[in-house]
Amino acid sequence: GESVGLHLPTLSVQEGDNSIINCAYSNSASDYFIWYKQESGKGPQFIIDIRSNMDKRQGQRVTVLLNKTVKHLSLQIAATQPGDSAVYFCAELGTGANSKLTFGKGITLSVRP
Amino acid sequence: NAGVMQNPRHLVRRRGQEARLRCSPMKGHSHVYWYRQLPEEGLKFMVYLQKENIIDESGMPKERFSAEFPKEGPSILRIQQVVRGDSAAYFCASSATGLDQPQHFGDGTRLSIL
Numbered sequence: 766g767e768s769v770g771l772h773l774p775t776l777s778v779q780e781g782d783n784s785i786i787n788c789a790y791s792n793s794a795s796d797y798f799i800w801y802k803q804e805s806g807k808g809p810q811f812i813i814d815i816r817s818n819m820d821k822r823q824g825q826r827v828t829v830l831l832n833k834t835v836k837h838l839s840l841q842i843a844a845t846q847p848g849d850s851a852v853y854f855c856a857e858l859g860t861g862a863n864s865k866l867t868f869g870k871g872i873t874l875s876v877r878p
Numbered sequence: 879n880a881g882v883m884q885n886p887r888h889l890v891r892r893r894g895q896e897a898r899l900r901c902s903p904m905k906g907h908s909h910v911y912w913y914r915q916l917p918e919e920g921l922k923f924m925v926y927l928q929k930e931n932i933i934d935e936s937g938m939p940k941e942r943f944s945a946e947f948p949k950e951g952p953s954i955l956r957i958q959q960v961v962r963g964d965s966a967a968y969f970c971a972s973s974a975t976g977l978d979q980p981q982h983f984g985d986g987t988r989l990s991i992l
Contacts, residue, residue: 797978807923808983809971854920858977865910865934866981868920875895 777875784842786872788855793836795857800829800840802851802869809854812840842874850876880905882972882984883952890990891960899955899987903972910946910953911981912938915967924968926977927953957989965991 778784786867790798801809815822815829815838822829830843838855852871859862880925883902891897903910908929913921923937927947929978938945942960949951971981 799980801983806985808884808971808985811980812981814980856921864977865923865926865937866977867923868913870920871918 771814774870775873777788777877778845780845780847782845782847784838784840784849784874786842786855786874788838788840788869790836790838790855790857790869792857792859792867793839794835795859797858798829798831798838798862799856799858799866800827800838801854801856802849804851804853808851812853845874845876847876850874882970884968884970884984884987886972886987887985888988890992892992893961894959896958897960897964897989899957899968899970899989900952901955901970901972901984902952903970904974904982907972907974907982909973909976910956911948911971912953913969913971915969915986921969926954937980948952960989960991962991965989 791824797857799814800812803809813824813827813829820831826843830839842849854868854871854872855868856868858866882904885900905969910927912924914924925938925945926934930949942958944956967986969983969986971983973979973981
């Protein structure tokens, strides 16, 4: 079946370092991908999205890379700050009438001061 | 500039009671989605609605669960005869157009079943 998964459950980084969060997806027909950040007790917060006709997209301090050949998505956070500590989810949207947003299980990013 | 508003934030029910969760989408958004999240897991799609219409309810249990998004007022997720397994966080999201636009989430309703 379709699945979106993350390689590691937790990631600990030093404040100021760059963070890279990876995500594998299995539905090669997916054409839209989103990264969300979820803080404790809150709903997912949109970070950045990318469509399948692109392989890279940049935002403020964040970059998303899409490698369709190996079905891999990554989120890079530059100069990680304590406020970046949260759970990060990748989500994919397939094509077709019954497509829906499918979330991975999430990875916890912990920023060390 | 209010975001997606969900209420109540916390809801406690006894087994067999009914739970009603409300969601007001962002201004200008007519597409609403409901998700369920268990601890330390990702969100699972339940239902997608567009004003007065259910577009996709494939993720919602066939029994006891229902959802609506009336012409006026918030979207409602209704769970009848709740059981302990219904305990979870329920999130609502909205988007301006369809699925291929970012969904913006509310802060959820934490449902606890005694």
